[in-house]
Amino acid sequence: MKKVLIALAAVLAAALAAVLIYDGTAGREAQQTFFAMDTVCSLTLTGRDAAQAAAAIPAQVTALETGVFSRQAADAAVARLNRNGGGALSDPLAQVLAQTWELSEKSGGALDCTLGAVSDLWDFGGDPHVPDAAQLRSALAHTGYQKLHFTSGGVSYDDPAAALDLGAVGKGAALDAVSKTLQGKRLRSGIVSLGGSILLLGGQAFTVGIKDPAGNAGECLATMRLSDCCISTSGSYERFFEENGERYHHILDPKTGLPVRNGLLSVTIVADSGLVSDALSTACFVLGAERGMVLAKDCGCEAVFVAENGDVTVSDGLRSLLTVSNTDYRIID
Amino acid sequence: MERKLLEKTDLALLLAAVLLACGVLLWRALRPQTRLTAVITVNGVVTETVALSALEAPLTITPATDPPLTIVAEPGAIAVVHAECRDQRCVACGRLTKPGDTAVCLPAKTVVTVRGGDVDAITY
C-alpha cells in the first residue's frame, strides 16, 4: 500500500508539474498596437517571454524606419546614401539591399529599388497629384537598379540623381528583423502585422484573411490556414487619389513611371522571408497574373492574384489552404 | 478515529479527480482559440475596439452618447449594462459572446458588435 501511495504521489506531482510548466509557457499573452512606417502595426505573442519580447518590438521597428530605411529622416542610412550618391553599407541595410537588388534583377526590373525620383513626383505620402509628362520622363532617366554598383562593403550610384527607395520592401525587411529578434525567446506563437504585412511564428496554424478591396476594414475575400511564414499584399486599393475623374494608385510601373493598369486588384505572396514576400507582391502586381505567377514559382513562393473582375488565381501549393469567403470572387484555373 | 490510511476507493477517487482536472485543462489547451474583438460604433463611426480575448479584468466603457450608455467588456464577452433610454432593448440583448452578436441602441445611435473569431490577421 505504501508503494502504491508513493507511486501515486509521484504521478500526481508529475501531472501538477507538467501542467504548471505548460501553463507557464502558454498562459501568457502580450499584445501591442503601435504606429510605425506610416501605418498601424500590431502584434500578439504568447509564451513565457511574451510580455518582455512584445515590449521591445515597437522601438525596434521605429528605429529601423528612422535609422535605416527612411528617405526623409536625415539620419537614416538610405537618406545618407542618397545624399552622397553611395557610401559604405552595414547590416541590416547591406543584406536588404543585396536581396532587393537580386529580386529586381530576377523580376526583370518589375521591382526597382531606385524609383525615388519618380515616386517623389507622385508624392503619394504627401500631396498626391499627376506629374507633368516631361518631368516624369526626365525623372525616369534617373531610375534603374542597374545604376547601383556594389563595391566591397559599400554601394555607389552611377547617377548621382538616382534615389534609393525601399518603400516596396521596408515592411518586409522589418518583419525579418523582428523575426530575428524573436528567435531564441521563449515563445509559443506569434503574429506580427506591420501594416498588413504579416509574420507568423511558432508552428501554430493561423487563419490569415486577404482583405476584400471592395469591403470595409476587417472584411476578407478569402482566408488561408498558414504557419511559420510571411505574407504580404500589394493592392491598387490601398493608396490612391482621383484627378479629373481618373483613379491613380501607388503601384508604379518602373518602365513607364505610371500606375500599373493590368486588371489586377491585389497580389498576395506567401514566403519564408518578409522581404521576399513584400518585394514579390509589388513585382508580381507589376508583371500581371500570368508572368507574376511564373516569377513567384521561380522564387519558391505561393501567390494569390485577385483581378478586378473577381477572378482569383491561386498557386498550386495554396489551393488546398485557401477558402474564398466572398461570393463576388471565384477561383479560376 | 480509527481508520486505515488508504483504501482502494481513495485511489479511485484521486485518480478520478486528477483525470477530470487534467481533462479540463487539456480540453482548454487544445480547444481552438477564438480571438474576439468588440467594435463600438456611434453614429456610424467606430469609437472603440476592444480585444475581448486579451482582457484580464472587466472594463467599463462609457461612450459619449445621448442618452448615455454604460458598456462593460469582460474576457470573452461584452454587454450594454445600462442605458438611460426608455426601450432598454440593447440592455435586453445581454452578454454578447459570439462573432456576429450585436446590440443596437437606436436612441443613442450606437452599435456594439462582436467580430473576429475566425481570422487571426488580415493582409492588405
Place this chain on the structure above:
Amino acid sequence: MDKKRTYRLALAAILCAQALALSFLEGLLPPIPWLPPGAKPGLSNIIIMFAADSLGLPMALTIVLIKSGFAFLTRGASAALMSLAGGVLSALAMRLLLRYARQTFGLVGVSVICALCHNFGQLLAAAVLTGTRQVLYYAPMLALFGAATGVATGMILRAVLPALEKQKRFFDR
C-alpha cells in the same frame, strides 16, 4: 455530566487554538503562482476533520466560524468569507462521510474530499465576491492542488492521530 461538557468545551478550545495556529502558519507562505490568491494547503483541515469526528458537526462548525473570524481580523472581510465558505463545506463533507461512508474511504480519501470541498467553497465565495464567473477558470488547477494537499494532510493526520487521540483522552476523563 456537566463535567464532561466542560471537558468537551476545553477540548474544542484547544483544537480551535491549534487550527488557528496552523492557519496562521499557512498565512506566512507566499502566494502560490498559477493559483488564485488565498489558496492555501489547508493544514487546519486536519484539526477540523478530527473535531468533526470526535466532537460532532456543531463543534466543528463553531471552530470554522472562529477561524474565519480570525481571518477577518488578520486578513479582512473577503478572506473571512472565503475561509467560512471553504470551512463549512469541508466540515459538512466530513460529517456526511463519517455518517454514510465510514468504511469506504481511508484517511487520505476523506482528507482529499475535504480539501476539494474546501477549495471549491473558496472558489464559489470568490466568484460571489468578484461577481464574475471567470474565477472558476482556476477550478481544474485548484482540484489538482487540492488532491495533492489532501493526500499530504491525510498522511499528516495519520501521523499526528495518536497525539490528537492522547490529547482527547486527556479531556475525556
